[in-house]
Amino acid sequence: MAGTLVSTIIPVFNRAAMLREAVASVLAQTHRPIELLLVDDGSTDDTPAVADELGRMHPEVAHVFHRANGGAGAARETARLAARGDFIQHLDSDDLLLPRKFELQVAALQARPECGAAYGWTRLRHDDGRVEPRPWKRSGEEIATMFPAMLAARWWDTPNPLYRASLIREAGPWTALRIEEDWEYDCRLAARGVRLAYVPEWVCEVRRHDAHTSGHGGAESLRDRARAHLLMLEHARRAGIARDVPEMRHFARDLFHLARQCGAAGLEDESRMLVEAAASVSAARDLRAYAFLARRIGWSRAGRFAERLRR
Numbered sequence: 413m414a415g416t417l418v419s420t421i422i423p424v425f426n427r428a429a430m431l432r433e434a435v436a437s438v439l440a441q442t443h444r445p446i447e448l449l450l451v452d453d454g455s456t457d458d459t460p461a462v463a464d465e466l467g468r469m470h471p472e473v474a475h476v477f478h479r480a481n482g483g484a485g486a487a488r489e490t491a492r493l494a495a496r497g498d499f500i501q502h503l504d505s506d507d508l509l510l511p512r513k514f515e516l517q518v519a520a521l522q523a524r525p526e527c528g529a530a531y532g533w534t535r536l537r538h539d540d541g542r543v544e545p546r547p548w549k550r551s552g553e554e555i556a557t558m559f560p561a562m563l564a565a566r567w568w569d570t571p572n573p574l575y576r577a578s579l580i581r582e583a584g585p586w587t588a589l590r591i592e593e594d595w596e597y598d599c600r601l602a603a604r605g606v607r608l609a610y611v612p613e614w615v616c617e618v619r620r621h622d623a624h625t626s627g628h629g630g631a632e633s634l635r636d637r638a639r640a641h642l643l644m645l646e647h648a649r650r651a652g653i654a655r656d657v658p659e660m661r662h663f664a665r666d667l668f669h670l671a672r673q674c675g676a677a678g679l680e681d682e683s684r685m686l687v688e689a690a691a692s693v694s695a696a697r698d699l700r701a702y703a704f705l706a707r708r709i710g711w712s713r714a715g716r717f718a719e720r721l722r723r
Contacts, residue, residue: 416522417445418514419474419497419577423487424505425453428462431505435466435473438503443514447474449491454481485586485593492580500575502594506619507571510535513615517574520609528579528606529558531572532615539620548618554610558602559651560659563644566595571616579606591633592640596647603647631677638674638682641667645689655693664694668702672722675706675715683711 420438424431431450438448450473452460460478467476477490488502499518503509517530533547546552550567561567583600587593645667653660671686687703706714 415498416518417497418499419495420448420501420503421488421491422503422505423451423453423484424459426455426457426459427505428459434505437508440511441514442512446472448472449475451477451487451491453487483590486588489586498577500577500580503571508617510614516611516613520611524609526607527609529573529575530609531568532611532613534569534572535614535617537617537619558606560653560657562598562602563659563663569618570594589636589640591636596640596643599644599647603651634674634677638686664690668699672715672718675711676719678712680711683715
């Protein structure tokens with residue numbers, strides 16, 4: 413098994429019971445060797461004690477980190493620097509891996525050395541226990557490369573892909589974003605021309621629930637989303653994605669929609685930058701008309717006006 417160590421990075425905030433289940437799903441993997449890196453992101457309940465207990469109970473838990481709350485991306489970065497694996501698995505503390513995930517995806521990547529990541533089917537479980545019968549999002553489709561599809565939407569969930577560690581090292585550190593940090597990171601990887609190995613099997617389960625998160629809301633959330641979207645556009649440009657590609661046109665509309673939301677929330681600089689970014693890849697008439705209006709009446713007033721019209 414030399415050269416097949418899989419490192420699983422699990423950030424956690426106030427999810428003690430779910431953390432136990434997430435760790436159990438990694439320990440149940442049919443593949444060995446593995447290591448787990450748990451990062452307590454400033455939890456205020458009994459999660460830190462549970463994380464330490466898991467570290468004492470299971471030798472596969474190589475590190476348990478405790479840090480001030482900074483969001484999932486910053487927590488993943490803490491663990492990224494310590495991970496020793498040849499492959500990297502990101503797992504949110506409320507999700508689960510299915511037992512053969514590593515076995516199937518490591519084999520797929522070994523069979524296809526040109527690929528930087530492997531993915532399979534995501535199973536969605538609703539908070540009432542219902543399970544969607546089909547693979548969630550686009551995880552049931554065979555998609556050859558991360559770009560341009562990743563511009564239309566983040567079409568897989570965090571626990572789905574297994575990455576080569578060399579690719580993660582090339583991509584570098586996670587940002588301090590607290591929302592859409594995972595989508596931004598995927599687009600950064602996509603800009604490297606990553607090819608994908610498809611495994612037509614169930615590999616993970618994503619669970620909907622009302623438990624706490626380490627994110628934030630309101631204007632701060634919009635500010636982070638704006639920054640994430642601007643970075644994603646940079647990644648797409650670096651990858652050479654043309655303006656007329658359907659996914660790029662779709663992303664331009666996302667930029668425009670987010671710009672109006674930011675304006676309505678009083679984030680004038682973010683609104684202006686998003687409109688300018690959208691206009692750099694789209695010549696849509698409504699976008700040009702909105703930019704003309706906003707420069708005359710102000711980005712906040714234009715945003716509030718647009719949001720009232722939308723309702």
